[in-house]
Amino acid sequence: MKIPLLVIVGPTAVGKTKTAIQVAHRLQGEVVSADSRQVYRYMNIGTAKPDWNEREGVPHHLIDIVDPDEEFSVADYQRLAQGVIKEIWKRNKLPILAGGTGFYINAVIDNYNFSSTAVNWEFRQRMQQLGEKYGGGYLLKKLRLADPVTAERLHPHDLRRIIRALEVYEFTGCPLSQWEREQDQDSPYLLHMVGLTMERASLYAVINERVEEMIARGLIDEVRVLLARGYSPDLNSMQGLGYKEIIPYLEGKVSLKEAVEILQRNTRRFAKRQLTWFRRDRRINWYAISTMPGENLMEDITNVAAGKLGLAANRL
Numbered sequence: 001m002k003i004p005l006l007v008i009v010g011p012t013a014v015g016k017t018k019t020a021i022q023v024a025h026r027l028q029g030e031v032v033s034a035d036s037r038q039v040y041r042y043m044n045i046g047t048a049k050p051d052w053n054e055r056e057g058v059p060h061h062l063i064d065i066v067d068p069d070e071e072f073s074v075a076d077y078q079r080l081a082q083g084v085i086k087e088i089w090k091r092n093k094l095p096i097l098a099g100g101t102g103f104y105i106n107a108v109i110d111n112y113n114f115s116s117t118a119v120n121w122e123f124r125q126r127m128q129q130l131g132e133k134y135g136g137g138y139l140l141k142k143l144r145l146a147d148p149v150t151a152e153r154l155h156p157h158d159l160r161r162i163i164r165a166l167e168v169y170e171f172t173g174c175p176l177s178q179w180e181r182e183q184d185q186d187s188p189y190l191l192h193m194v195g196l197t198m199e200r201a202s203l204y205a206v207i208n209e210r211v212e213e214m215i216a217r218g219l220i221d222e223v224r225v226l227l228a229r230g231y232s233p234d235l236n237s238m239q240g241l242g243y244k245e246i247i248p249y250l251e252g253k254v255s256l257k258e259a260v261e262i263l264q265r266n267t268r269r270f271a272k273r274q275l276t277w278f279r280r281d282r283r284i285n286w287y288a289i290s291t292m293p294g295e296n297l298m299e300d301i302t303n304v305a306a307g308k309l310g311l312a313a314n315r316l
Contacts, residue, residue: 003089004309005189008098009034009105009278010196011271012241013207015058015289017050019301020098021198023059026302027096027311030059030088032081034108037240039077040068041070042226045219046242059089068226068237075114079105082269085189090176094311103161106126109187120171127163147175152275155266159238192308194301195284197275202290204268211264220246222257241267 005110008020020031033039037047041064044051049063061084081097081104088095097105106112131139136156142153143162146169154161160161165176172179198206223246231238231291233247245266249259278284285304305311 002188002190004094004311005084005085005109005191006094006305006309007105007109007191008096008196009193009195010100010286011104011198011203011274012048012100012267013271014196014198014203015209016046016098016100016196017054019194019289019298020096021050021054021056022298023302023305024058024094024096025056026298027225027306028092029094030061030091031055032088032095032097033062034061034081034097034101035063035102036074036077036101036104038063038099039065039072040237041066041075041224042229043068043237043240043243045214045217046240046246048214068150068231069235073119074103074107074112077104078112078114081108081255082111082188085262089296094309100274102274106281109189109191109193111188121168123167123170124163127166128159129161130287131159136162139163139166143169149175149177150175155269155273156238159239161287190309191283192305193281194305195278195286196289197286198288198290203271206268207267207271208264211260211267215256215260216244220250224250225248241270 006023006027008014008016008023017031020029023029026033034046034048037043039062040047040051045051061209062077062080065080085097086094087107097108097275099105107114127139136159136283139162140151140154140156143154143165147165147272151162154165156162168174168176168179197203219242223243226238226243227233227247227250231241233244238244242263245263247260248254248274285300287297
């Protein structure tokens with residue numbers, strides 16, 4: 001029998017973590033984080049990582065598992081997540097995969113076979129050098145010629161994923177976007193997917209407020225400490241939202257006001273790209289959370305999930 005798996009997705013700041021925790025209480029679940037930044041230790045504020053109080057006693061997995069200077073790939077995540085999901089179900093708990101990193105989520109639920117797109121370090125190093133010399137925009141233009149679908153959802157600063165997409169095309173002759181579509185869509189799990197969305201103006205207002213809260217909570221000091229520990233600004237982990245925008249401020253290149261505005265703008269753009277990714281998946285059941293009271297939303301998600309996943313009534 002397939003393991004039941006509840007998946008909660010959506011753009012940044014929409015409320016995925018809170019929703020996953022509340023549903024976990026109702027369905028005796030444990031949360032598996034699907035966030036490519038929350039895997040890093042010492043990076044808490046900028047990644048909006050839930051602290052122990054915010055987790056409300058619900059076990060969370062795949063948070064704080066590698067240091068910022070360690071290599072960590074989507075294949076690594078897939079292997080760990082699938083193992084954790086299996087262990088959660090063995091304990092008679094419901095695994096809840098929740099987060100906003102679409103590639104991580106699809107790698108798990110659609111069981112991507114990464115062996116067919118093996119790593120070529122020489123190619124990656126060559127592309128990395130080109131990116132450092134000419135900028136991420138240069139590599140993104142190259143990707144648009146080979147794979148415009150993937151290029152559309154990537155940011156010029158996201159060198160790692162741009163290079164990975166170029167690598168897949170270079171050595172397989174197949175665009176990453178096509179390769180993803182051709183993966184076996186018969187998921188190894190009994191899936192129920194929930195998508196959270198919000199009216200755009202409201203979401204952007206929440207994003208702007210969240211950035212200001214991060215600054216108030218000490219994001220600048222968090223980045224300063226990471227740099228003092230010797231973590232290079234060029235690391236993939238340090239190129240994440242909330243870090244690459246604050247580093248120029250600490251280097252005296254921009255004012256704090258400018259850094260905050262850039263972070264808010266980049267986060268809004270990131271949320272738009274996330275929605276573009278998730279909207280392609282017709283398995284997702286969407287909830288507009290701004291139009292439904294919180295308690296009613298939780299009850300609706302819980303009841304529908306229990307029915308779709310065949311959960312016993314005593315879980316409710």
